[in-house]
Amino acid sequence: MSSNTVSKTSTTDPHRLPNFCAGPAAIPTEVLARAQSEMLDWQGRGVSVMEMSHRSKDYMAIAEKAESKLRSLMAIPDNYKVLFLQGGASLQFSAIPLNLLNGGPADYLTTGAWSGKAIKEAKRYETLGLGGINQVATGKDSNFTTVPAMSEWQLSDNAAYFHYCANETIHGLQIFEPPQVGAPLIVDMSSCILSQPIDVSKYGMIYAGAQKNIGPAGLLIVIIRDDLLDQASEWCPLLLNYGHQADKESMSNTPATYSWYLAGLVFDWLEAQGGVEAIGQINQQKADLLYKTIDDSSFYNNPVDKQYRSIMNVPFTLANSSLDKTFLEESEQAGLLSLKGHRDVGGMRASIYNAVPLEWVQLLVDFMIDFENRYA
Known part of the structure; x- marks a missing residue:
């Protein structure tokens, strides 16, 4: 055994050990401590946040503050909606074509496991007549250790959207600059959102599961430009419809209230850093x-x-x-x-x-x- 055994007192907190989990991942100690202090009695109200009605005045204030903080941290333009949804990023592999394909085609870049899952799911909707799904390129031949040169991409004419994964969690591959294509960029940022500054205006839609950089599993963030909200097909379930969720302020049904609250605490922490x-x-x-x-x-x-x-x-x-x-x-x-x-x-x-x-x-x-x- 190594002589470099990590004492609990050698970390930033005496009760915590270095956690390198890919997700659900580490949450800032300060956030967990604050949540612990508010667990039984949130700000003197005599109830936990988990027990609040999502439509109560107190909870609405929590939700609105979290959105405001995220907008500030990412400099999200006013013509984008921010949705706090459920189902994780993987559910968006279905929601995206149901909302945006509209006769297609749609372009997909495959650079690893998650973008591969996204295109596989999207192809299921070709049979509904929503449009074709085109794989512009794949890094499979390199075992997903690099991104195929853009000169090799087989882009569609007038694509409804271009989908890619900014950071492949499994393969450790990251695309740092948005691809220069004509279609709206739809990007999975589950494992890199809030890790570096980005220009949100370059994207049509950003989506991210919370369990990497935002908070606990169960919450999903969607940042979507207004002009993409009203394109859902008739096949799209109401709870997956971005326009409907925007109209209902992410509360078409009971949201993941405690995860949303914890995300807000993470945004507070990030602002303090x-x-x-x-x-x-x-x-x-x-x-x-x-x-x-x-x-x-x-x-x-x-x-x-x-x-x-x-x-x-x-x-x-x-x-x-x-x-x-x-x-x-x-x-x-x-x-x-x-x-x-x-x-x-x-x-x-x-x-x-x-x-x-x-x-x-x-x-x-x-x-x-x-x-x-x-x-x-």
């Missing part, structure tokens, strides 16, 4: 530290094209894969949690979302160097 620009600088520091450790070693490897390396999800392998089990056992014994790679990729993966402090990444790096020294 200096906003998205400040947290983006910290995220880059964390990623640089971890990738340098990997690149400076012949013992560790990250296969992703350097220009597309994710700053949120860092997969890595050992030169001797027979040591994988030992690495994972010893890292957990050392107090470093959830480093096992996804079953489709293997190896290890460190997810270093906003709530993962630089100190935790340093502890991981120290363990990796020690492990290499003992087993190389």
